[in-house]
Amino acid sequence: MATRVKDKKAAAEHWRVGLSDDQLKDILYKLKLCRYFDERMEALYRQGRLPGAIYSGRGQEGTHVGVVYPLHDDDSLFPTHRDLSAQLTKGLELRRVMAQFWGRIDGYTRGRDGNSHIGDWQGNRTWTVMSHLPIAYPVACGAALAYKRRGEPRVAMAICGDGATSNGRWHEALNVSAIFELPVVWVVNNNQYAYSAPNPLEFPVPTIAERAQAYRMPGVRVDGANVLDVYQAAGEAVDRARDGGGPTLIESVSLRWRGHAGHDPAKYVPKELLDDYMQNKDPVKRFEELLRSNGVVDDTTVKELDERIQREFEDGYEFAQNSPFPEPGDVTKGLWVEDGYWTSEPGRDGGTPT
């Protein structure tokens, strides 16, 4: 089985990779939504108006939107705390995501988790994120195993960062997925830093993608700045998995523009590197320019998109602020399935801050 390690470039004549104008505009909308959400939430965090922590995925939207776009509704997604953009692309509602950030009852975890530990298995088939990495990689094997056993044409996709590839579970899961030929797509969002550790301190090989060879699966390295390159690579991997061809490893390279979390100024990232990525490899700006130059969008449509996103954010913010806290008396509910908490409407008398 061939292992490909290369930087793919969208060929000029096939730049739209089979996507319609509406789909291209939808991708631009998602990229911009994720960027806007990330910027606004960080501002609220710095203003002291947001409880908990914040994990920015800025600069990596090309990876997040690109890998998830080929998934079907009933395919499952196992992301990390930095992959909220991937979850929004999969279909999570902004207003419920925001309610979760403020610890309210309408959040996806009913206030039982916060920050970016979001997920919506019943609705959008996304894993409720955990901090331990890559804790969901083995779980994705299990979902994929279920699809294979039942002969369902479904795929599990798991995302982690470059940092998590050093962990034993990453290797366990890749190994097991290859042995049992599971319909799974492994995505590594290589943003070049594991908290403060740069790639050379994380792995001795030149690329993460080439590690696929050790597990006898295709490995692809793509430029996360080009959302359509990511989309195309992910689409091939998803199709292969769906058709019984087993797992694929995708390494999508970008740079983490912000710190590990909101508290981290990330001074360990060289300024020239950051400037280069922000100025020349911004996946959102680059895609908008691509669509403008090909006449898919213009000033008017972009303005409409931006205004729509602002409206949705304001609506989500209002919704979150008006959503009540969970009732303190419910703290022990929902541990066991038989207590029925999760299959009934929760109490809404927890109040809101005055």
Add this chain to the structure above:
Amino acid sequence: MATRTLEAGAAGHGAEPRGKRDDDGQATYLVAVAEGLWEEMERDERVFLLGEDIGVYGGAFKVTEGFIERFGPERVMDTPIVEETIVGMALGAAMEGFRPVAEFQYADFMSSGFDEITTALARYHYRSGVPAPVVLRAPSGGGVRASSFHSFNPEPWFAHSPGLKVMCPAFPTDAKGLIKSAIRDDNPCVFLEHKWIYRRVKEKVPEDPDFLIPIGKADMKRQGRDVTIVSYGMMVHHALDAAETLAQEGIDVEVIDLRSIVPLDTEAILASVAKTSRAVVLYESHRFLGVGAEVASVIAQEAFESLDAPVVRLAPPNVPVPFSPALEDAYLPQVTDIEDAVRKLSAW
């Protein structure tokens, strides 16, 4: 009435064939667990097994001997040595509608899957509302000269991870009824079998495929009026032995077998102590912060007015399980230790 035989050496470590019921319906604990698994696999096709060497080899202790021939390699799935992935994979399959039963070769090796058990599996439902009907089976406990890495009692770790039900049956009937209940339960369950009991204890075990033992219910294994011994697992058998000797001295011991650690049947414990006014808490996990520490605390707080004497804890010291028979016997509470503790308590 259960009977006991001693098998040492290779058989104690599971190398011999599992065997089957006697003609008169007597089954070992090993056979009882296997029957429970088999019946649930026959009953519900969503149930499947995964683990190391459980297929052709039949499992480290031969619990799943013959299963692959009946159910095939997809439902009796041999995995590489990947404890984290065994647990994670069970969770993922459960989230998609299966009811996986994962086997650990020894409960000691559950530490190799610890994060997936305590972080992912245990907490998932509380955080997401998604049921995770997974059973983790593992042979636990000492007394078979298996040393530090094959004798551990990890039940306090998992009892302290909210979201897991934890069972430690002591008798074949309870083992069969509880493994079946665990498989039918919608929550993740840790089912700790005791390897000392596997081939030693035999009794007539119900054959009704819908025979179940409820999770979270203790059982009175011996009725008495003078002293209560609260215990579980191998120590229940030691307690029953001690009770026989003590009866000849005129001390009437009641033995409460917890069977489940989570949920803990505090009602049964308190009812017995209310009757006897004296309690020994006997357990095989480390005395320091072990299962019995919680039991003793419940008795002290809830039954203070019934007590005629302090609650006594009898459990191993806070050291790893040692190998040398001299040391392991010093480590584990012995029948004579139990007798002494009860005599002292009776003298109060």
